Amino acid sequence: MATExxxxxxxxxxxxxxxxxxDIVLTPELTAKQVQGWDSFKQIEIIMASEEKWGIKFNxxxxxxxxxxxxxxxxxxxxxx
Amino acid sequence: xxxxxxxxxxxxxxxxxRALAAEPATAWDSAVALANARLNFVLTNALDETVRRVLPCxxxxxxxxxxxxxxxxxxxxxxxxxxxxxxxxxxxIWIDTYETDYGQYLQELSESDSALHDFQxxxxxxxxxxxxxxxxVTAGMDAATADAAxxxxxxxxxxxxxxxxxxxxxxxxxxxxxxxxxxVLGNNEHRLPGSRAWFVTRLNQAxxxxxxQEAVDILAVDDRAARDGIGKWHDPxxxxxxxxxxxPTAAPLYGDxxxxxxxxxxxxxxxxxxxxxxxxxWGGVIGDDGLEGIALGQGSPLGEAYTAFQEYARELxxxxxxxxxxxxxxxxxxxxxxEKHPDMVLKRGDIASFVANWQNKADNIRAIAQELNIGLxxxxxxxxxxxxxxxxxxxxxxxxxxxxxxxxxxxxxxLADGGYFEGLAVTDDDRDRTSQYQGNKxxxxxxxxxxxxxxxxxxxxxxxxxxxFDRIGLQRIVQLINKSNQFNLTTRRYTDEDxxxxxxxxxxxxxxxxxxxxxxxxGIIAIVxxxxxxNKDLLIDTWLMSCRVLGxxxxxxxxxxxAREALKLGAKRLIGEYxxxxxxxxxxxxxxxxxFTVMETDQAGGNRNVLNLEGFTPAETFIHVTEG
Numbered sequence: 001m002a003t004e005x006x007x008x009x010x011x012x013x014x015x016x017x018x019x020x021x022x023d024i025v026l027t028p029e030l031t032a033k034q035v036q037g038w039d040s041f042k043q044i045e046i047i048m049a050s051e052e053k054w055g056i057k058f059n060x061x062x063x064x065x066x067x068x069x070x071x072x073x074x075x076x077x078x079x080x081x
Numbered sequence: 082x083x084x085x086x087x088x089x090x091x092x093x094x095x096x097x098x099r100a101l102a103a104e105p106a107t108a109w110d111s112a113v114a115l116a117n118a119r120l121n122f123v124l125t126n127a128l129d130e131t132v133r134r135v136l137p138c139x140x141x142x143x144x145x146x147x148x149x150x151x152x153x154x155x156x157x158x159x160x161x162x163x164x165x166x167x168x169x170x171x172x173x174i175w176i177d178t179y180e181t182d183y184g185q186y187l188q189e190l191s192e193s194d195s196a197l198h199d200f201q202x203x204x205x206x207x208x209x210x211x212x213x214x215x216x217x218v219t220a221g222m223d224a225a226t227a228d229a230a231x232x233x234x235x236x237x238x239x240x241x242x243x244x245x246x247x248x249x250x251x252x253x254x255x256x257x258x259x260x261x262x263x264x265v266l267g268n269n270e271h272r273l274p275g276s277r278a279w280f281v282t283r284l285n286q287a288x289x290x291x292x293x294q295e296a297v298d299i300l301a302v303d304d305r306a307a308r309d310g311i312g313k314w315h316d317p318x319x320x321x322x323x324x325x326x327x328x329p330t331a332a333p334l335y336g337d338x339x340x341x342x343x344x345x346x347x348x349x350x351x352x353x354x355x356x357x358x359x360x361x362x363w364g365g366v367i368g369d370d371g372l373e374g375i376a377l378g379q380g381s382p383l384g385e386a387y388t389a390f391q392e393y394a395r396e397l398x399x400x401x402x403x404x405x406x407x408x409x410x411x412x413x414x415x416x417x418x419x420e421k422h423p424d425m426v427l428k429r430g431d432i433a434s435f436v437a438n439w440q441n442k443a444d445n446i447r448a449i450a451q452e453l454n455i456g457l458x459x460x461x462x463x464x465x466x467x468x469x470x471x472x473x474x475x476x477x478x479x480x481x482x483x484x485x486x487x488x489x490x491x492x493x494x495x496l497a498d499g500g501y502f503e504g505l506a507v508t509d510d511d512r513d514r515t516s517q518y519q520g521n522k523x524x525x526x527x528x529x530x531x532x533x534x535x536x537x538x539x540x541x542x543x544x545x546x547x548x549x550f551d552r553i554g555l556q557r558i559v560q561l562i563n564k565s566n567q568f569n570l571t572t573r574r575y576t577d578e579d580x581x582x583x584x585x586x587x588x589x590x591x592x593x594x595x596x597x598x599x600x601x602x603x604g605i606i607a608i609v610x611x612x613x614x615x616n617k618d619l620l621i622d623t624w625l626m627s628c629r630v631l632g633x634x635x636x637x638x639x640x641x642x643x644a645r646e647a648l649k650l651g652a653k654r655l656i657g658e659y660x661x662x663x664x665x666x667x668x669x670x671x672x673x674x675x676x677f678t679v680m681e682t683d684q685a686g687g688n689r690n691v692l693n694l695e696g697f698t699p700a701e702t703f704i705h706v707t708e709g
Contacts, residue, residue, distance in 0.1 A: 012515045017095075017123045020130055040323065041160065050327050060318050 028070025087499035139175035151202035153186035155213035221276030358408035359462035378424025391426035393493035443476035496664035498575025546709035550591035619652035637700035
């Protein structure tokens with residue numbers, strides 16, 4: 001089971017790889033609008049990288065309910081519990 | 082599995098990517114190296130984006146031809162382009178890509194003022210999705226209607242090829258249709274004429290027949306899906322979300338399939354498979370285990386797996402891949418299985434270049450390339466030993482070195498999945514290529530060693546962990562004492578009781594040495610027994626070592642340990658003897674190499690040597706020593 005700190009650390013690496021920027025700091029409130037280049041394709045990359053990282057699978061409803069980084073981190077936490 | 086499992090993981094990959102951006106002059110070479118790592122789709126995209134930023138038009142001069150690839154399709158393909166470009170990079174090829182607008186490929190092909198025409202492609206990939214190609218097909222159709230639908234679809238594909246060829250006169254590759262459809266009848270789906278799943282199967286067969294007539298190549302993603310599982314290639318949820326027929330996680334593999342086609346079109350597929358012998362073509366070490374002791378052939382699962390690998394290598398050879406051998410062995414030992422083992426599938430005559438000696442493998446591979454008169458970038462080297470693989474990767478980055486485990490079952494898989502020998506056609510010449518090479522080859526002496534071994538050894542972070550004999554190690558110690566033949570100075574065989582006696586003897590010591598490096602633990606690799614004589618000479622009764630770790634400075638490091646133990650017992654001199662056998666000629670001059678003075682030699686070829694411990698300076702090596 002992954003702790004919240006571990007989830008944020010791993011998500012940070014994923015975001016840095018996806019956006020090729022090391023200065024993105026993840027907070028629970030962070031949304032796509034606040035990160036340049038975070039479009040629907042990058043969204044899919046983030047989701048699939050997370051699925052690969054934790055060996056989990058999100059369903060369509062779960063994906064549609066994601067609004068911010070906090071939602072994603074919570075969902076990963078639930079799925080790895 | 083859609084991951085690039087035959088490529089090695091590079092631990093500091095992210096740091097190297099960031100460093101690449103800072104040094105444009107070396108960026109291309111660094112990028113090629115980074116592309117030859119096991120990348121997932123996120124890292125593939127990151128590499129692609131970085132390279133395009135640092136080198137927007139690619140390097141100025143290249144040995145390969147730059148490619149302008151147009152990708153024509155009916156659904157979302159953008160996410161596949163970085164994988165294709167990185168696959169080119171992996172092979173030293175610069176690829177520019179162009180993607181037609183969503184579903185507009187026919188218009189863009191026909192209109193001479195379209196952006197596609199401006200792009201002037203030098204290669205075309207037609208990637209049509211299964212939903213597009215089966216639209217209108219339904220289970221309600223009778224056989225005649227379904228046949229007519231199939232014919233119409235064949236006609237549309239053929240028409241697209243004709244348009245593409247007339248407009249651009251360049252090679253075309255047709256992506257096979259992915260079997261994404263579910264069955265509605267079941268096992269006997271083929272009895273339902275209007276089945277979409279069956280329609281795709283038929284269309285894939287028909288397209289291959291058409292492609293033969295029209296000289297179009299096939300991108301066989303349907304075969305890949307059969308191996309990997311369609312679920313690894315296609316995710317219906319993603320299709321609904323973004324119209325991506327191929328899931329992004331499979332994009333690096335998809336790209337690699339395209340990359341190997343483009344490389345083959347430029348004649349840049351690998352041509353020669355260079356094989357290690359011990360634990361690669363058979364199980365065990367021929368020099369130690371002997372003809373009866375190696376695992377090969379019927380009778381054991383392991384032996385059968387090695388046979389299967391040899392059969393795969395022979396199949397490759399029969400379609401034109403040249404086979405070579407590069408082994409650390411005495412040549413006579415290495416040849417013995419080829420000449421005498423009944424279960425050897427490969428014969429000496431199948432091997433165009435056979436190099437077995439104790440030099441480092443990078444130099445030997447150079448010699449093989451020279452002997453066969455082909456470029457180093459045409460060689461693919463397979464070896465179970467991570468030390469050898471990484472030495473060759475570092476010294477000869479142009480040589481392909483598939484990453485494999487110690488399980489021979491995976492060797493053919495790594496070669497096939499890696500697509501090293503991608504071929505487009507087979508000629509009669511291909512079928513007897515090995516005999517040509519055997520006839521022509523020059524027998525040049527091996528070139529002087531030029532490999533920078535010290536820097537490699539330094540980077541290995543080796544640690545020699547030493548321990549006196551103990552009960553826990555007893556079994557392994559006895560096994561090594563009774564099995565080692567080649568690097569064995571005296572070949573004295575001892576039982577459990579003998580070894581226990583050494584442990585109890587206050588005037589003797591036994592050393593068991595384990596070697597680790599950054600690739601892992603090599604296990605117990607050397608055994609030494611020293612006995613103090615009445616005259617205060619320390620006789621090295623036994624010194625044996627695994628040939629796996631030859632050439633890594635283990636010998637001088639071991640001598641340092643022996644000297645220290647000898648001094649503890651109050652010894653003044655070390656006495657080392659070499660007793661010749663049929664198999665241990667390689668250590669004839671072992672003691673002289675370590676700075677001993679020869680005292681006497683005998684008629685059988687043996688020798689006795691002495692080293693004064695007074696004034697002995699331990700050799701400096703790259704090996705860290707620690708007590709275990």
